[in-house]
Amino acid sequence: MKTAMIVKQYSQRARLALVNRKAQKVKLLLLGQHMNDGLVAKLILIFLLSIVAYLYLQPLFYMISTMLKSLADLLDPTVQWIPRKVDWGNLDNAYAGLHYASSLVHTLTLAVVPSLISILVCSLTGYALARLQFPGKTVFFALIFMTFLIPPQIIIIPLYVIYSKLGWLDTPLVFIVPALFGQGLKSALFILIFRQFFLSLPKALEEAAMLDGASLFRLFFRIILPLSVPACLVVFLFSFVWHWNEGYLSSMFLSHDFMPLSLRLSNLETEIFGQAPTMEMLAVNPVTEGTKMAGAFLIVFPPLLVYMIAQRWFVEGVERTGIVD
Structure with a gap:
């Protein structure tokens, strides 16, 4: 029991x-x-x-x-x-109204060339601010930061006068030349990104290269720059998208002879109607709404394609450059 x-x-x-x-x-x-x-x-x-x-x-x-x-x-x-x-007729109308082939070449020129230049110039500047010691370094860094804070609308009139006297209006030089001197679109932000990235690299790499007799430029181009591919990709994608969508500066400096897609879209209804749109036409017009949406799709598709291809490296670069902090 x-x-x-x-x-x-x-x-x-x-x-x-x-x-x-x-x-x-x-x-x-x-x-x-x-x-x-x-x-x-x-x-x-x-x-x-x-x-x-x-x-x-x-x-x-x-x-x-x-x-x-x-x-x-x-x-x-x-x-x-x-x-x-x-x-599919809306796509055909938008393609014709945007003059897509020539405008795409103009937009790629304005987006790719300054972006590649920004990578080279901003990486050199960011490395100098991160690693080198020279007189006026703090003042120089403060001036770069000030260029990021000043709105472009404040200096648009003197820039227009200067570009007009130099004969650069209606040419891609208005975006390419400032990028050569580290003063392109959002170049100050790109310098900060590179500086943040270079500060995270170990100094032992540079010390070992200098002990082997490498010059400063050889050290940068053979060791530092290949290691900064994630930062370069982040800068390229940011610069590419901002130049691609830029409408304000383009409307000030560019005209019909060299017009990117962002400006062509604003003139799409003029191309459709053959005249400047009236107030009634500027409202949501079902006759042209499909064509306008098709034009917008043709403009946003190339950046989306670039991002989809480079998404994995872009996310890695954002994490390594400290942007998420």
């Missing part, structure tokens, strides 16, 4: 221990060890990221949906996202 009771108590304790272990496993699965690696935390994170992704992608989806709609679908309020019939 006593043995049976002992066996029964042992069985109850074993079942209770088994239930506790299962409950612990379920709790560990749902909540995790640190409340942020469990299933509940992951579901909440996925939900929040889905909302953010929708907020960012919804305009792109609307643009693609609108550019593929025919005039009948645009006028039909029952057609929201999916058109009844895909119409």
Whole structure:
């Protein structure tokens, strides 16, 4: 009798221990060890990221949906996202109205050439500020930072006068030459990025190279610059996108002979109607809404393609340069 009771108590304790272990496993699965690696935390994170992704992608989806709609679908309020019939005519009209082939070459010239120059010039300047000691270094760094704070609208009139006297208006020189002197679009920010990156590199590499007799420029181009590929990629992508979307300075210095896509888009309705658009035309006009969305898609697609290709290296570069801090 006593043995049976002992066996029964042992069985109850074993079942209770088994239930506790299962409950612990379920709790560990749902909540995790640190409340942020469990299933509940992951579901909440996925939900929040889905909302953010929708907020960012919804305009792109609307643009693609609108550019593929025919005039009948645009006028039909029952057609929201999916058109009844895909119409490629809007893309054809936008391609012709933007003069896409020539404008794409102009935009690539304004985006790629200054970006590559900015990598070289800003990396040299950032390395000097990070590693070298020279008189007036603090003042020089402060002046660079001031150029980042001063809005371009303040100096637009003297810049226009200077470029006009030099004969640089309506040429890519208005963006290329300032980049050669480290004063291009957002060049001060690029210098700060390179300086931050070079400060994170160990000095032992430079000391070892100097002991082997390497000159300063040989040290930079053979050792430092190859190690700074993540920073170079970040600077290139930032500069590429900013030059690609630049509209204010382009509208001041460029005209019909050398016009990028950002300016062509603002004149797209003029190309369609053959005259300057009236106030009624500037409103949401279903007749041209599809063509305008198609023009916007043709402009944003190349930067999106570049980012999709270089996304992994871009994220790595952002982390290593300390931008996220």
